[in-house]
Amino acid sequence: MEINEILSKVDHTILKQESTWEDIKQICDDGMKYKTASICIAPSYVKQAVEYIKENNSDLKVCTVIGFPNGYNTTETKVFETQNAVANGAVEIDMVINIGWLKDKKYDSILEEIKSIKKACNGKLLKVIIETCLLTEEEKIKMCKIVSEAGADYIKTSTGFSKAGATFADVELMAKNVAEGVKVKAAGGISGLEDAEKFINLGASRLGTSRIIKAVKEI
Numbered sequence: 001m002e003i004n005e006i007l008s009k010v011d012h013t014i015l016k017q018e019s020t021w022e023d024i025k026q027i028c029d030d031g032m033k034y035k036t037a038s039i040c041i042a043p044s045y046v047k048q049a050v051e052y053i054k055e056n057n058s059d060l061k062v063c064t065v066i067g068f069p070n071g072y073n074t075t076e077t078k079v080f081e082t083q084n085a086v087a088n089g090a091v092e093i094d095m096v097i098n099i100g101w102l103k104d105k106k107y108d109s110i111l112e113e114i115k116s117i118k119k120a121c122n123g124k125l126l127k128v129i130i131e132t133c134l135l136t137e138e139e140k141i142k143m144c145k146i147v148s149e150a151g152a153d154y155i156k157t158s159t160g161f162s163k164a165g166a167t168f169a170d171v172e173l174m175a176k177n178v179a180e181g182v183k184v185k186a187a188g189g190i191s192g193l194e195d196a197e198k199f200i201n202l203g204a205s206r207l208g209t210s211r212i213i214k215a216v217k218e219i
Contacts (some may be wrong), residue, residue: 001197002200003216004035009200009210011063011092011185013040015160021048028052028212031060036045038063038092040208043085063092069161071096071131075113082120086133092125093117094156094185094208097143099134107146114150127185127206129166133164141168141177148179154206158188164187168202177204 012031014023024045031039031154032053041049046064053060059120064110066081067073073081095117118126130143147155155174157166165188170206174184186199187208192215196207 001200003219006193006196006200006207006212007036007140007207007216009092009204010036010196010212011038011040011187011206012036012213013160013187013210015042015065016038019045020100021045023054028056028060032056032058034213034216036213037061037206040064040092040094043081043090045089046085046090047088061091061204062089064090065129065159066093067097067098068094068096069159071098071129072100073099075116075160078113079116079120082117083122084121085168086120086124090124092127093121094129094130096129096159099131102130102135102139102143107142111141111146111150114147114152114179118151118168118199124160125154126152127156128152129156129159129187131159131162132157132167132170133162137173140173144174144177144182152182154183154185156185156187156206156208158186160207160208163187165201168198168206171199171204172202184216 038061067078128147166186183205185206186204190209
């Protein structure tokens, strides 16, 4: 697989708590230079990043995170976060589900929350993070069904802030269980180009990673 093809599926990500504007700007520069699918950054930097990208005459997309990383904010809070992010120029939204609700089998509550956030996206792309490392196989399959029914665009493996990130087995499982038209994003622990290619071949349409650009630079 060509490197450019891999890069076109990368959400070039920086979500460390200590990230500064200089760090975000570097992510923007890298994303513009290497033509990644998007950059994924904290909500507080979205507006500044969007303005910086426009100043550089680029069409690089800005993605941000909602209810991140734990997912247990109220639905109303997540909806406001989403509306604010979209108003600030984000065109892709990565939300975290309420994992406690899933464990409690509150499936209707999860479904309605995702629908509410999708509506707040106002036509922008929605990816739903289910944090696979905390789920049973049955729960992963159930979330594939719920995400599909809710009308989200992607189901995403991980935040990268929990016990583990994406696995090949999880991506393969998710790709087999989502409805037609719902895509899979692998995130967390993707270490290099070989990993990236395997995730794509198993069914991932997007990769959330901070390491692919570093690997390309080293080449």
